[in-house]
Amino acid sequence: MGGSRLSGTVNVPGAKNSVLKLMAATLLAPGTSTLTNVPEIEDVTIMAELLRRLGCEVTQAEGVVTITVPDRPDHRADYDLVRKMRASICVLGPLIARCGAADVAVPGGDNIGSRGLDMHVDGLRRMGAQVSNEHGYLLAEASQLNGANVFLDFPSVGATETLVMAAVTAQGVSILENVAREPEIIDICHMLNEMGADIGGIGTSTLTISGVAALNPVSHRVVSDRIVAGTWAVAAAMTGGDITINGVNPIHLDVPLDKLKTAGATIERREDSFRVHMSQRPQAVDIVTLPYPGFPTDLQPQFIAMNAISHGAALVTENLFEARFRFVQELARLGADVRTDGHHALIRGRAELSGAPVEATDIRAGAGLVLAGLVAQGETFVYGAEHIDRGYAGFVSVLTDLGAQISRITD
Ligand code: UD1
Numbered sequence: 001m002g003g004s005r006l007s008g009t010v011n012v013p014g015a016k017n018s019v020l021k022l023m024a025a026t027l028l029a030p031g032t033s034t035l036t037n038v039p040e041i042e043d044v045t046i047m048a049e050l051l052r053r054l055g056c057e058v059t060q061a062e063g064v065v066t067i068t069v070p071d072r073p074d075h076r077a078d079y080d081l082v083r084k085m086r087a088s089i090c091v092l093g094p095l096i097a098r099c100g101a102a103d104v105a106v107p108g109g110d111n112i113g114s115r116g117l118d119m120h121v122d123g124l125r126r127m128g129a130q131v132s133n134e135h136g137y138l139l140a141e142a143s144q145l146n147g148a149n150v151f152l153d154f155p156s157v158g159a160t161e162t163l164v165m166a167a168v169t170a171q172g173v174s175i176l177e178n179v180a181r182e183p184e185i186i187d188i189c190h191m192l193n194e195m196g197a198d199i200g201g202i203g204t205s206t207l208t209i210s211g212v213a214a215l216n217p218v219s220h221r222v223v224s225d226r227i228v229a230g231t232w233a234v235a236a237a238m239t240g241g242d243i244t245i246n247g248v249n250p251i252h253l254d255v256p257l258d259k260l261k262t263a264g265a266t267i268e269r270r271e272d273s274f275r276v277h278m279s280q281r282p283q284a285v286d287i288v289t290l291p292y293p294g295f296p297t298d299l300q301p302q303f304i305a306m307n308a309i310s311h312g313a314a315l316v317t318e319n320l321f322e323a324r325f326r327f328v329q330e331l332a333r334l335g336a337d338v339r340t341d342g343h344h345a346l347i348r349g350r351a352e353l354s355g356a357p358v359e360a361t362d363i364r365a366g367a368g369l370v371l372a373g374l375v376a377q378g379e380t381f382v383y384g385a386e387h388i389d390r391g392y393a394g395f396v397s398v399l400t401d402l403g404a405q406i407s408r409i410t411d
Contacts (some may be wrong), residue, residue: 054073082105156290304368
């Protein structure tokens with residue numbers, strides 16, 4: 001139900017896009033590793049199940065996950081789990097490093113376009129792995145991985161993670177260039193170094209990795225979820241609200257917060273929190289999605305939703321996932337004036353949206369549609385809400401606490 005100004009304080013849990021990879025990385029060391037600040041989201045449960053199938057013992061409770069990795073993990077990740085979550089591919093690197101082989105089903109996951117794996121495969125081949133694609137599985141083998149120089153065509157988050165996890169115990173030095181620099185990549189590199197790896201250049205686009213013989217288990221706190229934080233920030237700006245967002249480093253959101261300022265919001269930044277206050281109808285803002293530190297594609301739907309009720313018009317350019325604009329057809333059902341052409345979307349802001357039934361097609365589209373529903377006149381029903389559960393812990397209760405009129409109809 002639209003119309004409420006959201007206000008209050010929220011705490012941001014650990015990042016989905018970090019914790020899943022950190023869980024996979026624990027495979028690199030036999031013994032018990034502990035992760036804290038873990039979000040209570042569906043994808044963590046799926047990854048826990050995947051690790052169990054590989055022979056690990058996994059416990060999950062109140063933000064803490066413990067993983068006990070056996071001396072000889074299994075090396076096959078089956079389609080029935082991988083199809084639920086594309087991020088399952090992140091076991092590829094650690095499995096080949098630890099077991100000398102990995103059979104990983106080629107993932108499905110978010111419905112946001114064709115997401116290739118060529119850079120993962122090319123990099124592993126350079127390290128000496130034999131990789132083939134048979135019957136929907138990537139089959140990788142290498143009795144010994146060797147350090148290699150790899151230049152990524154594009155700073156892919158997933159390929160960077162696969163190659164870092166493969167390189168940490170390879171024989172010799174790897175130099176990985178044009179790698180992704182997301183805070184989640186920095187997080188996994190720090191954790192691997194805490195486990196005994198030797199990764200230099202963390203946070204830059206060139207990583208130098210000297211392979212070590214073995215890694216040790218670790219206790220590590222997951223970096224906070226900048227995308228969840230950014231979603232609440234947009235919620236404040238769209239509803240003319242005032243939200244303090246705790247437990248996240250605002251530097252990780254430099255570009256989106258700057259865009260909210262351009263839209264008319266007041267942003268107060270502190271070391272590990274920030275406040276977003278909006279007292280007027282937003283001004284539409286152009287955005288261009290890019291690898292970090294550029295504008296994150298995972299906040300693009302939320303910003304399109306904000307532009308849909310802003311003054312003026314904005315051009316949004318999506319450079320990472322071509323199918324991400326599918327969600328604008330749903331937004332149009334709420335009365336938004338949005339036209340897409342290739343990887344551009346032109347949004348002409350409307351004074352009002354009107355509630356309607358809509359369908360969430362992926363996690364961030366779901367979040368964007370709920371935000372639009374919070375300002376639309378009347379009731380909006382968001383179908384496919386289970387997508388949102390994959391990435392947001394307690395989404396409905398957080399919004400209710402902030403004053404939103406929202407309820408969960410089915411589980
Ligand atoms: C991760 C995030 C996702 C985020 C994205 C970009 C997780 C679980 N997901 O996805 O939320 O939107 O980063 O910030 O962390 N590509 C290739 N070949 C490859 C690898 C990638 O062509 O070998 C293409 C993909 O098809 C896509 C683009 O590169 O178009 C970006 O992919 P990548 O950066 O790898 O994103 P993910 O790791 O899939």
